[in-house]
Structures are given as C-alpha cells and as structure tokens.
Amino acid sequence: xxxxxxxxxxxxxxxxxxxxxxxxxxxxxxxxxxxxxxxxxxxxxxxxxxxxxxxxxxxxxxxxxxxxxxxxxxxxxxxxxxxxxxxxxxxxxxxxxxxxxxxxxxxxxxxxxxxxxxxxxxxxxxxxxxxxxxxxxxxxxxxxxxxxxxxxxxxxxxxxxxxxxxxxxxxxxxxxxxxxxxxxxxxxxxxxxxxxxxxxxxxxxxxxxxxxxxxxxxxxxxxxxxxxxxxxxxxxxxxxxxxxxxxxxxxxxxxxxxxxxxxxxxxxx
Amino acid sequence: xxxxxxxxxxxxxxxxxxxxxxxxxxxxxxxxxxxxxxxxxxxxxxxxxxxxxxxxxxxxxxxxxxxxxxxxxxxxxxxxxxxxxxxxxxxxxxxxxxxxxxxxxxxxxxxxxxxxxxxxxxxxxxxxxxxxxxxxxxxxxxxxxxxxxxxxxxxxxxxxxxxxxxxxxxxxxxxxxxxxxxxxxxxxxxxxxxxxxxxxxxxxxxxxxxxxxxxxxxxxxxxxxxxxxxxxxxxxxxxxxxxxxxxxxxxxxxxxxxxxxxxxxxxxxxxxxxxxxxxxxxxxxxxxxxxxxxxxxxxxxxxxxxxxxxxxxxxxxxxxxxxxxxxxxxxxxxxxxxxxxxxxxxxxxxxxxxxxxxxxxxxxxxxxxxxxxxxxxxxxxxxxxxxxxxxxxxxxxxxxxxxxxxxxxxxxxxxxxxxxxxxxxxxxxxxxxxxx
Numbered sequence: 202x203x204x205x206x207x208x209x210x211x212x213x214x215x216x217x218x219x220x221x222x223x224x225x226x227x228x229x230x231x232x233x234x235x236x237x238x239x240x241x242x243x244x245x246x247x248x249x250x251x252x253x254x255x256x257x258x259x260x261x262x263x264x265x266x267x268x269x270x271x272x273x274x275x276x277x278x279x280x281x282x283x284x285x286x287x288x289x290x291x292x293x294x295x296x297x298x299x300x301x302x303x304x305x306x307x308x309x310x311x312x313x314x315x316x317x318x319x320x321x322x323x324x325x326x327x328x329x330x331x332x333x334x335x336x337x338x339x340x341x342x343x344x345x346x347x348x349x350x351x352x353x354x355x356x357x358x359x360x361x362x363x364x365x366x367x368x369x370x371x372x373x374x375x376x377x378x379x380x381x382x383x384x385x386x387x388x389x390x391x392x393x394x395x396x397x398x399x400x401x402x403x404x405x406x407x408x409x410x411x412x413x414x415x416x417x418x419x420x421x422x423x424x425x426x427x428x429x430x431x432x433x434x435x436x437x438x439x440x441x442x443x444x445x446x447x448x449x450x451x452x453x454x455x456x457x458x459x460x461x462x463x464x465x466x467x468x469x470x
Numbered sequence: 471x472x473x474x475x476x477x478x479x480x481x482x483x484x485x486x487x488x489x490x491x492x493x494x495x496x497x498x499x500x501x502x503x504x505x506x507x508x509x510x511x512x513x514x515x516x517x518x519x520x521x522x523x524x525x526x527x528x529x530x531x532x533x534x535x536x537x538x539x540x541x542x543x544x545x546x547x548x549x550x551x552x553x554x555x556x557x558x559x560x561x562x563x564x565x566x567x568x569x570x571x572x573x574x575x576x577x578x579x580x581x582x583x584x585x586x587x588x589x590x591x592x593x594x595x596x597x598x599x600x601x602x603x604x605x606x607x608x609x610x611x612x613x614x615x616x617x618x619x620x621x622x623x624x625x626x627x628x629x630x631x632x633x634x635x636x637x638x639x640x641x642x643x644x645x646x647x648x649x650x651x652x653x654x655x656x657x658x659x660x661x662x663x664x665x666x667x668x669x670x671x672x673x674x675x676x677x678x679x680x681x682x683x684x685x686x687x688x689x690x691x692x693x694x695x696x697x698x699x700x701x702x703x704x705x706x707x708x709x710x711x712x713x714x715x716x717x718x719x720x721x722x723x724x725x726x727x728x729x730x731x732x733x734x735x736x737x738x739x740x741x742x743x744x745x746x747x748x749x750x751x752x753x754x755x756x757x758x759x760x761x762x763x764x765x766x767x768x769x770x771x772x773x774x775x776x777x778x779x780x781x782x783x784x785x786x787x788x789x790x791x792x793x794x795x796x797x798x799x800x801x802x803x804x805x806x807x808x809x810x811x812x813x814x815x816x817x818x819x820x821x822x823x824x825x826x827x828x829x830x831x832x833x834x835x836x837x838x839x840x841x842x843x844x845x846x847x848x849x850x851x852x853x854x855x856x857x858x859x860x861x862x863x864x865x866x867x868x869x870x871x872x873x874x875x876x877x878x879x880x881x882x883x884x885x886x887x888x889x890x891x892x893x894x895x896x897x898x899x900x901x902x903x904x905x906x
Contacts, residue, residue, distance in 0.1 A: 260546070260605070267598075284590070287597050298604055298605075298623060302607075358586055359647055
C-alpha cells in the first residue's frame with residue numbers, strides 16, 4: 202500500500218499535463234518519503250554486503266532496488282520506477298534467487314581473511330570513496346535546479362520515453378537488444394544436448410506399453426501386503442494364498458538373495 | 471486531483487474490506503461450485519447455504535497452533551507470507567471501480583490511485599508477490615517446499631513474459647497505460663472505415679483483441695498459481711509445495727494472498743478487456759447504467775464471472791506436467807503474442823491514412839518474413855537410430871562388443887619380455903608395464 206499511496210501522493214496526473222514533481226521545488230510529501238526510504242535503501246545496501254547468507258544478501262538488494270524504484274516514481278519517472286520493479290526485482294533478482302536455491306541453503310560465506318587487514322582496509326576505502334562521491338555530487342549538483350522536466354514530460358512520461366527511445370536512440374536500442382538475444386541464444390546453444398531419436402520414451406508410448414496385451418495396467422501390490430512380514434524381500438500374497446512375483450523389486454532376486462533370505466519372514470509374536 | 475486525507479483512508483479501508491469479503495465469498499463459492507461439478511452438495515451447514523463456512527474455517531485456522539519447524543530460516547519464514555499478502559493487496563489500488571461519485575459531499579472517483587502507468591503497478595505487485603512463494607519454499611528448509619519454490623520462480627518468470635506481451639496490444643489500442651483511460655477508451659466503439667463502409671467496431675477489447683485476451687487469461691492462471699497450473703503446491707506430487715511447513719495464521723495469509731491475487735487479476739482483466747465498470751450491452755441502453763454507484767455492481771459481477779472461470783478451470787482440467795507447462799509458456803504463448811503484436815501494428819499502420827506506403831511496407835514485410843521462414847524452417851533429416859555406440863542411458867560407455875585393436879607395439883613388447891630386445895631403462899620398463 203505504501204507504494205500506491207506514494208504514487209497517489211506524488212502523482213496527481215489526472216489531467217492532460219501530469220506535472221508529477223515540478224522542477225526545482227521539493228514538496229513536503231516528497232521529503233517525507235525520501236527520509237523514510239533513504240535509510241531503508243542504505244540499510245539494504247549495507248545489509249547486502251554484510252549478510253553471511255547469500256539469499257539474505259539478495260533480499261537486502263531487493264529492498265534497496267525497491268526503495269530506488271519508489272525514488273524514481275517520486276522524481277517524476279513513474280515508468281522507469283515500475284520497470285525497475287518488474288524487470289530488476291521481479292525477473293532478474295528472481296533468477297539470482299533461483300540459482301542461489303540450487304546452490305543450497307547451508308552455503309554461507311567463509312569469513313577467513315586471506316589477506317591480513319583486508320577487511321578493515323576495504324571498509325576504510327569504501328567509506329572514503331562514498332564521502333568523496335557524496336561531497337563531489339553535493340558540490341557539483343547541490344545548487345543546480347532541475348531543468349526541462351516539464352518539457353520532457355509534457356506529453357506524458359511514457360510517451361516522452363517512447364518518443365526518445367524509438368527515434369533518437371533507436372540504433373542503440375536495437376543493438377542492445379541484439380546483444381542480449383545473442384547472449385541468450387549462445388547460452389542455449391551451449392546448454393543444448395542433442396539426443397538421438399528413440400532414446401526418450403514419450404508419454405504416449407509409455408501409456409501404450411502399459412495397456413498393451415499381456416501387461417497388467419493396475420498398481421503393483423507392495424511387498425509384504427497380506428503377508429506376515431513387511432520385508433521388501435517378502436512377496437505379497439495373492440487372494441489364493443500364492444505369492445505374487447510382481448510385488449518384489451526385480452533388484453531383489455538379482456542381488457542373489459538365497460531362498461531362505463527371500464522366503465516370507467514371519468514377525469515374532 | 472488528490473483526495474482529502476480521510477477519503478484516501480476510507481478508500482484504502484474499503485478496498486481492504488472488499489477484497490477480504492470477496493475472498494471469503496470466493497472460497498465458499500469455489501467449494502460449492504466444484505461440489506456441484508462433482509455431484510456432491512459442498513459445504514451447506516454453517517449459515518444459510520453454508521455461506522459462513524469460510525468465516526468458520528478462517529476462525530479455526532487462526533486458533534491453530536503456530537508451528538515453527540526447527541530447520542527454518544526464521545526471518546524469511548515469517549516474512550514470506552507477509553510479502554505475499556501485501557503484494558496481492560497492493561495491485562488493487564489502481565483498479566477503477568466506477569466513475570465519479572459523491573461520498574459525504576466530496577466528488578471523487580471510485581479508485582484509490584490514478585497513475586499514468588497503472589497497469590504496470592499491477593504487474594509490479596504480482597512480480598513482488600512471487601517473492602513470498604519462493605522465499606517460503608526456500609526458508610522452510612525441507613525438500614518439497616524447496617521444489618515448490620523453485621517451480622514457482624521459473625513459472626512466474628515465464629508466464630509474466632506472456633502476460634506482459636499480451637497486454638501490449640491493449641496499450642497500443644488505447645494508447646495509454648493508465649487503467650482509467652483504458653476503461654474510458656472502451657466506452658464507445660471506434661468508427662472504422664472498411665472497404666469504403668463505416669463500420670462501428672465493438673468497444674470492448676475482448677472482441678477487438680481476442681487473441682490477446684486468450685493469452686492473458688491463460689497467463690493469469692499461471693501467474694496466480696491456480697489449477698491446472700498450480701505446480702508450486704501440487705498436492706499430489708509435493709505434499710503442499712511451498713506452504714507444506716506453514717500452519718495457522720501464516721498459512722491463512724498464503725491462502726488469503728492466493729484468493730486476493732485471483733480477484734486482482736480478474737479486476738485487471740475486466741479493466742483491460744471487458745470495459746471496466748461500463749455496463750454490458752443490454753443494460754447500457756438504460757441511461758443511468760453508467761452513473762453513480764451502479765457501475766460498482768457491474769464491475770463486481772464481471773469479476774465474479776472471472777472467478778467462476780477460475781473455479782471452472784480447476785474443476786475441469788487435470789494439472790499439467792511441468793515440462794508441458796513450460797512448453798506452453800515459452801513455445802506457444804510467447805511466440806503467439808509476438809506474432810499478434812506484429813500483426814496488430816501492421817494493421818494499425820496500414821489503417822492509418824498515409825497513402826499506400828504503409829500498406830506496401832506491410833506487404834513487403836510479410837513477404838520478407840515468409841521468405842525468412844522458408845529459408846530457416848527446420849528440415850526433417852532422418853535421424854539415425856540409436857546404436858550401441860551412442861552409449862547406455864545417455865552415458866558415453868564403450869559398446870559391449872567392442873573389439874580391441876591389437877597394440878602396434880605388441881611385437882616389440884613381446885621381444886622385450888623375452889629379453890632379446892634392446893636393453894630397457896627403468897623408465898621404459900614402467901611405461902611398458904602400464905601398457906600391458
């Protein structure tokens with residue numbers, strides 16, 4: 202609901218000219234949302250690095266991405282915000298999770314330092330870099346007021362993006378899509394295994410074989426049914442008291458059990 | 471136009487209440503309808519016609535013991551049902567229930583939030599809802615839930631693509647992504663010139679864009695994890711799938727999320743293909759059918775119709791096998807959507823009066839596609855039958871009747887053994903040993 206309310210608060214967008222966030226001035230609602238979500242985004246980013254478990258890391262990253270998406274919506278880019286959620290958090294991070302689940306639950310990072318003092322140095326450098334970038338951005342952009350947002354969003358945000366994407370940047374757009382498709386097709390070619398025909402039995406063939414003449418289509422009785430023992434080597438008893446060979450796994454005789462071993466075992470009374 | 475704060479809160483509470491009530495009703499409805507389809511009465515004890523059965527079940531569920539199995543990842547285990555439910559509820563915020571009405575003297579439209587990218591909000595919410603299912607499967611720490619979670623991850627990604635592509639045609643026809651404007655675009659039929667005659671095209675996109683509607687319907691069944699696509703819970707294969715380890719209120723949340731997601735997806739389908747809250751044809755002749763609170767009734771009835779279809783599918787079709795399900799998604803729905811989108815854009819640009827250029831380009835494009843297809847169409851080559859050399863069960867093992875060729879150095883070796891050969895160093899001797 203938070204998202205929807207944010208959207209409602211940020212985007213009047215009812216009339217033809219959706220002035221989502223007027224350039225330059227920052228509304229109270231925008232500030233409130235920013236100060237709520239900025240710590241969330243930052244916490245997610247730190248948590249992603251700090252978490253020992255890979256799935257927890259992925260979840261923290263999802264949190265950060267989600268917060269960023271809300272920021273995009275807040276900054277008069279509803280389309281890019283929604284696409285961020287659908288494509289990045291919805292599809293790409295889901296693929297990450299899929300792979301992580303294949304890896305298994307117990308896989309955690311080991312915390313042994315291979316280089317002495319590496320962790321402290323990394324933390325120090327990271328903080329230093331963050332300070333550097335933050336101060337540079339503040340100095341460079343702090344006094345600049347946004348220009349041209351109204352004009353870019355004049356015909357609507359989606360229409361504006363579509364117009365730019367399919368006219369001015371059409372070549373870059375198509376080249377990127379060709380690149381992605383090539384990667385996907387390449388992965389499929391690498392993973393593809395050609396199987397000779399006849400090696401895979403189709404469902405239809407299985408079904409035909411099951412109901413073919415001379416084959417009993419019903420369930421096999423489990424070993425030990427109606428018998429006095431529940432050993433896998435004990436054949437089930439037929440209604441006439443005889444033993445049903447079909448109830449024993451074909452592996453059992455092949456393992457060379459003696460007749461004494463395979464004979465019905467009576468439970469102790 | 472932003473509503474006053476109390477109106478926003480009222481709408482939020484109203485949507486919540488609507489979804490919960492419809493969920494309670496749908497559970498009863500589903501059990502009754504499936505019961506009728508299977509020649510049995512269904513729940514009929516609690517309340518009139520058993521209407522209060524789902525309420526009683528919900529209460530019972532809330533008082534069950536809440537079990538936290540030992541191997542679970544606690545945080546994620548608790549978080550998963552919450553994510554599922556929240557995401558399911560969020561999608562309904564952008565669905566318009568009706569036109570402008572007056573609530574306590576305030577003129578407002580029956581819709582919580584009007585967003586220029588409304589449909590994408592619903593898609594985003596449903597994409598987040600997948601996390602609940604997947605994380606539930608992962609955090610349970612046992613095999614069946616994990617399998618269910620993985621199935622769900624693959625399933626949702628696949629069917630989201632088909633769904634996203636199927637609604638592109640609606641976007642193109644309405645030239646907007648906003649739910650309210652899509653509904654408005656279906657208010658009246660579009661006049662269209664066909665062979666010199668004025669033809670009034672039907673206004674609802676279900677008639678205008680029927681292939682899109684079909685693909686969308688199949689996709690939302692896959693997206694909401696409902697039979698015959700409920701592979702993530704598949705009780706005959708995976709016990710309960712992702713929610714095997716869940717009990718009490720956490721399980722109830724998953725249950726709620728599934729039904730709310732059904733209602734939200736039905737609402738989206740109504741909005742995009744069935745004219746939203748507009749009255750259906752014979753009723754629309756009545757002048758006041760599309761004013762005031764009446765549209766809320768039409769909308770609810772249409773949603774009920776979709777819910778009935780969900781139930782009908784569940785009562786009729788057996789569950790698909792996983793590979794067949796993926797085959798349907800990737801090799802049928804996605805290509806069909808793409809071809810349909812191309813066809814729609816071709817028709818639209820040909821219909822636009824720009825002289826013959828668009829028409830010729832369309833024809834040229836079709837010829838080009840046909841030529842490309844003819845060139846790239848896979849030919850059926852006779853595949854040699856599997857021989858002994860192709861291994862056993864797919865494993866590259868030598869055939870049983872393998873004839874070992876004679877060692878070319880056999881003569882020399884024999885000579886060495888006999889001691890008549892050249893004096894052999896220790897290294898060479900070791901070499902020979904290995905080769906014998």
